[in-house]
Amino acid sequence: MSGGRTIRVLNVAEKPSVAKAVAGILSRSQGLRVREGRSRYNKIFEFNYTISGQPCQMLFTSVTGHLMELEFEDRYRKWHSCDPVDLYHAPVRKFVPEDKLDIKRTLEEEARKCQWLVLWLDCDREGENIAFEVVEVCTEANRHLNIWRARFSALIDREIHESVQSLVQPNKLFADAVDVRQEIDLRIGASFTRFQTMLLRDAFVLEFATDDRNLVLSYGPCQFPTLGFVVERYWEIQSHEPEEFWTINCTHNSDEGIATFNWMHGHMFDYTCAVILYEMCVQEPIATVTKVRQQEKLKYPPHPLSTIELEKRASRYFRMSSEHTMKVAEDLYQAGFISYPRTETDCFSERTDLHTIVQEQQGHPVWGSYAQRLLDHGAGLWRNPTGGGHDDKAHPPIHPTRFSAGESGWSQDHHRLYELVVRHFLACVSQPAVGAETIVEIDVAGELFSASGRVIIAKNYLDVYRFESWGGSMIPTYTFGQQFIPTTLTLDSGVTRPPPLLSEADLLTCMDKAGIGTDATMHDHIKKLLDRFYATKDLNTRFSPTSLGEALVMGYDDMGYELWKPYLRAMMESDMKAVSIGSKRKADVLATCLQQMKACFLDARLNKAKLFEAMAIFFERSNRAGVDEQHAVGDVVRRCGLCQESDMVLRRKPDGNFMVGCLGFPQCRNVVWLPGSIAEAAVTTSVCNTCSPGPVFMIQFKFRRLEIPTNYNVDHLGCIGGCDEILRQLVEICGTGSRNLSSIPARGRGHTTSSSSTWRSNSEQGACTHCRQAGHSSNDCPSQASRFRSTRSLGMNPQTGESSIPCNTCGTPCVLRTANTANNKGRKFYSCQSQECNFFVWEDSLNNANGGRSASRATRSSSASNPSRRGGRGHSGTHTPDVTFVSATGDPISGRRCYVCGDPSHFANVCPNRGM
DNA sequence: GCAAGGTC
Incomplete structure (x- = not known):
C-alpha cells in the first residue's frame, strides 16, 4: 500500500451527513470540491488524501440506509x-427499489472510475449488511475493485484519520445475521398477516374501519409483542381485586414544626392483627427516639442522552409521542442543531471535546450563565459525565452541535426538544445535587416508626435541568433517647390499587428490556399499534388495547401460543448474535427457525377457531357471503365457456367445500365441482398452457392428508380446464363438494363446453382408477375404502402393534405418549414422530370427537382455555397457567406449552426440537 | 395490501 501513482478511491457512507463530515475531516476542508450525484440528496465530495503512503484521489458519496x-x-x-404457508419457502430476492435507483447509478458510475472502494457504513450489524449491498452494486460495475472497510465510532478528527490508515475487511458474518433477520421477518410477517387478515376481516363487522376491504390485520415479530405488553397490563388492571389493608400513622408537633412518622411495618392486611398492635400503641403511647442518622445524599444527573431516553423524557416532560419526537429530532439534526438522533450510546468517547460544546451555549439568554459557571474552574461545577454502559459503536449520545437561541421557523416542540437536548447535556457534565438527610426512628410500644427530612445543600445540575426536582422537607430536631407523646396515633385503612395503564415511556422501557425493535424503530412499532386499530392512547399518553387488539391477543393466547410475547424476538436475537460471531451458520439458523415457525403457523391455522371465538366476543359476525379465507366475490379462474358473458370464479360454500361457478348465476348455471378433500384453494397468477380458450388460471390446492390416498401430494397446483389428471382422479376418489348431484339444478350438464361435465361424464363411465376394475369408481373401491377407514380411525398399528394414528398434518404416524405435567399427569396424547411436524392431540379428545376432524383438533388447546375470561370485557384477566415452565436460566415462566413442538411439559426456549 | 431495518 505505498508509493506509486495516484489511485482513485470511492468512499461510501450510510448517510449524506456522514459523507460530508468525514470528507471535511479528511480533507481538512482544503481543496474539497462537491458535485451533484444522480440522487439529489447524495452529493459527491472530492479531495486528495494519502492512505499509508499511497496518494489517493478520494471520491466520497453516500447511500441512505439500506440500498436493497x-x-x-x-x-x-x-x-x-398462493397459500400463505408457501411463504415459508417461496423464493425471495434482494433488489434495489425504484426510489434508490438513482443512488445505485451514482455508485455504478463512480465505481467504474475507481480502483478502491472504502466502506464507511455505520459500525453495527445493519451497517455491515448495507456495506455488502454497496459492494454488490459496485463490483457488478467494476470487478477489479479493491474492497476496504473503515471502522470508526464517532466523527472525531483523530479517530477518522486513524480509521482510514488502518482499513480492514468487511465482516460477512455481521451481514449474514441481518440477512437472517430480514428473511425471517418477511416470511413470518407476510404469512401471518395474510392469514389473519383474510380469515377475520370479512367475517366480522369491524365498525372502526372506514374501508374494511382494505383493512390489514398485520402481524409482525415486533408489533405483536408491543401489543402484548399493552394487553397484558390491561388484563392485569381488569383482574385486579382491591384488597383492604391497615397501617398505623403517627405525627408529632413541636415548636420547630411537624414530623410525620411512617410505620416501618408498612401495610398489614390482617385487620385483627393491626388492631391489636394499634391498641398496644395507644395503651402505652410514649415514643422513644431509637436512632438519629444524618448523612449526605447525592442526586446524580442523568447519563448522556440516547434515543430511547430522549423519547421517554419528551413523553414525560412534554407529552410528545415518540414518533413525533423523532420527527422533530430529525428536523433539528438535518438543520445541524443536534447530533444524530438515533443512537443507543449513552456515554461520551474520551476524545469528545465536551468543553467546546458547552462554550457554544454561553450566549444563551436563559442557560448561558449556567454554561459559563460550568467552564469556570473555580466554581467546581464541572464533572466528567458517567456513562450508562451502552455503546452502539456508531454514534455518540445526542448532544447539541450548534448554538441557537431559537429559530423563527421552529414550532413549540422544536424549541422544547432543543432545550431538552441542551439542558440534558449541560446536566450530565455537572456535579450531582447534594442534600443533607436526617432520618429519625422511634419506638412506640415495640412498634417502630420513622420520619425523614432533607435539606438541599447544593442544587448543582438541578439548576439547569428544570425537568427534575428533589423535594426538601424539614423535620424538627430529635436526639437519641428523647421521649415524647405523639400528637396523633391513628389506625388508617387503604386499598390496594391496580397498576396504571402503560404510558409511552413504560412501553418503551418494556420494549427496550425485551429487545423489541431498535432505537430507530421502536416509535414506529408503537405508532403501528395505533394505525392498525390495535390500541389507543389517551391524553396522559397511556395505552389501552382496542377490542381488535385484545381479541387477536386473546385468540393466540387461547391457542396456547406465545406469539404475542417477546420470547420469539429474543430467540431470534440470540440466533442472530450466534450467526454474527460465527458459532451458528446462517443457513442452519434460517432453516431451523423457519421450520419451527411454519409448524407454528400450520398449527395456528388449525386452531383458527380460537381466533374466531375471541373475535366473536367483541364483534358481530358479518353476513357477507363467502367469508372465511376466501374473499367475498372470489377470484376469477376463466371466462365462462357456457354463457360466454361472465367469469367463472373460485368460491367456498358455507359447508366448506369449493367450487368454480359462473358469476352469471342463476341465468347461467355452469359450475365445476371440486374434490371434497380440499382444505384450501387459491387462484394463482399462473396460466395453464394446455387448456383453451384461455387464460385459465391455475389454482393452488391444499388437500386434507387424511382424505386423499397417501401417494398423492397434499399441495397441488391444478387446473380446472380439463387437462389436470390428478384433480380428475381426486374427484373420483373423494367425490365432489356437491354431496347430492341430483339435488343440484343441472348446472352445465350436457354442455360439452363445460369442463365440469367433461369430468363428470368421465368419472361416471370410466373404470376405477385405483384397482382398474370396471363396475365401480374408486370412490367405492373396496380396497381403497378399507385403507381410508384404517387411516381415518384410531387403532392398533398392524406392523408394530403400537397404538397409532396418522398425523393430521403430515401423515407420518403419531405415537401415543403419556403426559407428565401437573395438570395432565397420566393423560395420553398422540404426537407426530416427524421432526418437521408438531402435530399433537389428546387421546381422550379423539375418542369423544365422533371422528370429526375439527372436533379433534379443537381439543388441542381446550384444556388451556380459561372459562373465566369468557364474559366479554368483564373477564378476570388472570392467566392461570397449566404448568409452570422453567426458562434456560432456571427462572419460571408462565405459559402453557411449547410453541415449537406443542409439548406441554416444557417451553420453547428449552425445546429439544429447536436444535439449539 | 404483508415485516423490520436503514434513511430523506
Whole structure:
C-alpha cells in the first residue's frame, strides 16, 4: 500500500451527513470540491488524501440506509397467488427499489472510475449488511475493485484519520445475521398477516374501519409483542381485586414544626392483627427516639442522552409521542442543531471535546450563565459525565452541535426538544445535587416508626435541568433517647390499587428490556399499534388495547401460543448474535427457525377457531357471503365457456367445500365441482398452457392428508380446464363438494363446453382408477375404502402393534405418549414422530370427537382455555397457567406449552426440537 | 395490501 501513482478511491457512507463530515475531516476542508450525484440528496465530495503512503484521489458519496429490499418473487406477491404457508419457502430476492435507483447509478458510475472502494457504513450489524449491498452494486460495475472497510465510532478528527490508515475487511458474518433477520421477518410477517387478515376481516363487522376491504390485520415479530405488553397490563388492571389493608400513622408537633412518622411495618392486611398492635400503641403511647442518622445524599444527573431516553423524557416532560419526537429530532439534526438522533450510546468517547460544546451555549439568554459557571474552574461545577454502559459503536449520545437561541421557523416542540437536548447535556457534565438527610426512628410500644427530612445543600445540575426536582422537607430536631407523646396515633385503612395503564415511556422501557425493535424503530412499532386499530392512547399518553387488539391477543393466547410475547424476538436475537460471531451458520439458523415457525403457523391455522371465538366476543359476525379465507366475490379462474358473458370464479360454500361457478348465476348455471378433500384453494397468477380458450388460471390446492390416498401430494397446483389428471382422479376418489348431484339444478350438464361435465361424464363411465376394475369408481373401491377407514380411525398399528394414528398434518404416524405435567399427569396424547411436524392431540379428545376432524383438533388447546375470561370485557384477566415452565436460566415462566413442538411439559426456549 | 431495518 505505498508509493506509486495516484489511485482513485470511492468512499461510501450510510448517510449524506456522514459523507460530508468525514470528507471535511479528511480533507481538512482544503481543496474539497462537491458535485451533484444522480440522487439529489447524495452529493459527491472530492479531495486528495494519502492512505499509508499511497496518494489517493478520494471520491466520497453516500447511500441512505439500506440500498436493497427483500421481497417475494412476483408469483407470490399477490395475496391470493398462493397459500400463505408457501411463504415459508417461496423464493425471495434482494433488489434495489425504484426510489434508490438513482443512488445505485451514482455508485455504478463512480465505481467504474475507481480502483478502491472504502466502506464507511455505520459500525453495527445493519451497517455491515448495507456495506455488502454497496459492494454488490459496485463490483457488478467494476470487478477489479479493491474492497476496504473503515471502522470508526464517532466523527472525531483523530479517530477518522486513524480509521482510514488502518482499513480492514468487511465482516460477512455481521451481514449474514441481518440477512437472517430480514428473511425471517418477511416470511413470518407476510404469512401471518395474510392469514389473519383474510380469515377475520370479512367475517366480522369491524365498525372502526372506514374501508374494511382494505383493512390489514398485520402481524409482525415486533408489533405483536408491543401489543402484548399493552394487553397484558390491561388484563392485569381488569383482574385486579382491591384488597383492604391497615397501617398505623403517627405525627408529632413541636415548636420547630411537624414530623410525620411512617410505620416501618408498612401495610398489614390482617385487620385483627393491626388492631391489636394499634391498641398496644395507644395503651402505652410514649415514643422513644431509637436512632438519629444524618448523612449526605447525592442526586446524580442523568447519563448522556440516547434515543430511547430522549423519547421517554419528551413523553414525560412534554407529552410528545415518540414518533413525533423523532420527527422533530430529525428536523433539528438535518438543520445541524443536534447530533444524530438515533443512537443507543449513552456515554461520551474520551476524545469528545465536551468543553467546546458547552462554550457554544454561553450566549444563551436563559442557560448561558449556567454554561459559563460550568467552564469556570473555580466554581467546581464541572464533572466528567458517567456513562450508562451502552455503546452502539456508531454514534455518540445526542448532544447539541450548534448554538441557537431559537429559530423563527421552529414550532413549540422544536424549541422544547432543543432545550431538552441542551439542558440534558449541560446536566450530565455537572456535579450531582447534594442534600443533607436526617432520618429519625422511634419506638412506640415495640412498634417502630420513622420520619425523614432533607435539606438541599447544593442544587448543582438541578439548576439547569428544570425537568427534575428533589423535594426538601424539614423535620424538627430529635436526639437519641428523647421521649415524647405523639400528637396523633391513628389506625388508617387503604386499598390496594391496580397498576396504571402503560404510558409511552413504560412501553418503551418494556420494549427496550425485551429487545423489541431498535432505537430507530421502536416509535414506529408503537405508532403501528395505533394505525392498525390495535390500541389507543389517551391524553396522559397511556395505552389501552382496542377490542381488535385484545381479541387477536386473546385468540393466540387461547391457542396456547406465545406469539404475542417477546420470547420469539429474543430467540431470534440470540440466533442472530450466534450467526454474527460465527458459532451458528446462517443457513442452519434460517432453516431451523423457519421450520419451527411454519409448524407454528400450520398449527395456528388449525386452531383458527380460537381466533374466531375471541373475535366473536367483541364483534358481530358479518353476513357477507363467502367469508372465511376466501374473499367475498372470489377470484376469477376463466371466462365462462357456457354463457360466454361472465367469469367463472373460485368460491367456498358455507359447508366448506369449493367450487368454480359462473358469476352469471342463476341465468347461467355452469359450475365445476371440486374434490371434497380440499382444505384450501387459491387462484394463482399462473396460466395453464394446455387448456383453451384461455387464460385459465391455475389454482393452488391444499388437500386434507387424511382424505386423499397417501401417494398423492397434499399441495397441488391444478387446473380446472380439463387437462389436470390428478384433480380428475381426486374427484373420483373423494367425490365432489356437491354431496347430492341430483339435488343440484343441472348446472352445465350436457354442455360439452363445460369442463365440469367433461369430468363428470368421465368419472361416471370410466373404470376405477385405483384397482382398474370396471363396475365401480374408486370412490367405492373396496380396497381403497378399507385403507381410508384404517387411516381415518384410531387403532392398533398392524406392523408394530403400537397404538397409532396418522398425523393430521403430515401423515407420518403419531405415537401415543403419556403426559407428565401437573395438570395432565397420566393423560395420553398422540404426537407426530416427524421432526418437521408438531402435530399433537389428546387421546381422550379423539375418542369423544365422533371422528370429526375439527372436533379433534379443537381439543388441542381446550384444556388451556380459561372459562373465566369468557364474559366479554368483564373477564378476570388472570392467566392461570397449566404448568409452570422453567426458562434456560432456571427462572419460571408462565405459559402453557411449547410453541415449537406443542409439548406441554416444557417451553420453547428449552425445546429439544429447536436444535439449539 | 404483508415485516423490520436503514434513511430523506
